[in-house]
Amino acid sequence: xxxxxxxxxxxxxxxxxxxxxxxxxxxxxxxxxxxxxxxxxxxxxxxxxxxxxxxxxxxxxxxxxxxxx
Numbered sequence: 001x002x003x004x005x006x007x008x009x010x011x012x013x014x015x016x017x018x019x020x021x022x023x024x025x026x027x028x029x030x031x032x033x034x035x036x037x038x039x040x041x042x043x044x045x046x047x048x049x050x051x052x053x054x055x056x057x058x059x060x061x062x063x064x065x066x067x068x069x
Contacts, residue, residue: 001025002035 001011001020010021018029025032 002027002032002039 001007001018001023003025004020004023006020006022008021011018012029013019014029016029017026018032019026027035
């Protein structure tokens, strides 16, 4: 569930319909899946480290930035 994080086969009412058995969130199943993928992408940097909100993080080594400047 993109809203509460609950996972269960029973959440999929059909190929296209999603309804969380815990919190009652309803959505198109593809939209729910896309929101879950987006949330997972925001949680991990391209470098594979966990994101810590509130402070900027570099995605490329300093050597790469200096080499292209």
